[in-house]
Amino acid sequence: MTARRKLAAGNWKMNGTAEALDQVRALLAAHGAPGCDILLCPPATLVHRMADLAQGSAVAVGGQDCHAAASGAHTGDTSAAMLVDAGASHVITGHSERRTDHGETDAQVRAKTEAAHGAGLVAVVCIGETLDQREAGETLAVCGAQLAGSLPEGATAANTVVAYEPVWAIGTGKVPTLEQIEEVHTFLRRELEARFGAEGAGMRLLYGGSVKPSNAAEIFAVRDVDGALVGGASLKADDFGGIIAALEKA
Numbered sequence: 001m002t003a004r005r006k007l008a009a010g011n012w013k014m015n016g017t018a019e020a021l022d023q024v025r026a027l028l029a030a031h032g033a034p035g036c037d038i039l040l041c042p043p044a045t046l047v048h049r050m051a052d053l054a055q056g057s058a059v060a061v062g063g064q065d066c067h068a069a070a071s072g073a074h075t076g077d078t079s080a081a082m083l084v085d086a087g088a089s090h091v092i093t094g095h096s097e098r099r100t101d102h103g104e105t106d107a108q109v110r111a112k113t114e115a116a117h118g119a120g121l122v123a124v125v126c127i128g129e130t131l132d133q134r135e136a137g138e139t140l141a142v143c144g145a146q147l148a149g150s151l152p153e154g155a156t157a158a159n160t161v162v163a164y165e166p167v168w169a170i171g172t173g174k175v176p177t178l179e180q181i182e183e184v185h186t187f188l189r190r191e192l193e194a195r196f197g198a199e200g201a202g203m204r205l206l207y208g209g210s211v212k213p214s215n216a217a218e219i220f221a222v223r224d225v226d227g228a229l230v231g232g233a234s235l236k237a238d239d240f241g242g243i244i245a246a247l248e249k250a
């Protein structure tokens with residue numbers, strides 16, 4: 001089996017100004033040589049400062065979105081190359097809040113992911129079903145279609161991480177059962193291997209949606225869960241540190 005290094009990824013969403021960098025200082029002090037990869041994705045305004053702070057540490061910094069184009073007349077957008085210029089090594093693409101708030105389609109997510117790869121960023125590509133879709137028995141079909149549509153041909157184990165985030169579990173405190181998580185992750189792993197072969201076997205698969213220090217260990221024990229994409233609980237060093245500690249032990 002391909003060895004996949006575990007990844008604890010934090011998505012700060014639209015939270016945080018300069019004072020929030022104290023949480024990063026605390027995290028760096030507590031996790032100097034972690035037994036897993038750590039990624040923090042702050043709002044665009046903090047990427048540069050956080051990257052400066054984390055330089056040379058075990059914490060990587062990423063954006064939360066990028067435009068598919070390299071530059072041009074796209075007011076308010078950020079290109080992948082700009083994120084690299086600011087010190088980012090990763091970028092989240094296709095988060096369900098982007099898909100909902102900005103109507104992003106799989107084709108757009110794929111183009112953004114391709115742009116991220118072109119600029120040398122690792123893309124954390126998000127997929128996941130809504131509650132209606134789950135209740136209609138469409139979870140695997142929806143996730144399979146999003147996975148196929150959102151990943152470009154050039155996706156590799158090195159440049160792509162996939163995050164399974166059931167929309168109904170994000171920010172709600174509701175978490176799927178461990179069996180439900182395993183069912184989707186096993187399915188996604190098979191799909192990745194079928195399309196990308198050994199590269200698909202090596203891609204990290206994260207679970208995301210209401211991960212907390214109190215439920216992290218049981219989620220990380222699920223087969224084919226290689227870490228988590230964490231929203232709310234990534235904002236505080238203590239909470240995120242608890243999740244990192246659970247992942248180190250997994």
Ligand code: PGA
Binds near residue numbers: 169171209229230233
């Ligand atoms: P949450 O968010 O951990 O606050 O549920 C997860 C995410 O949206 O990545």
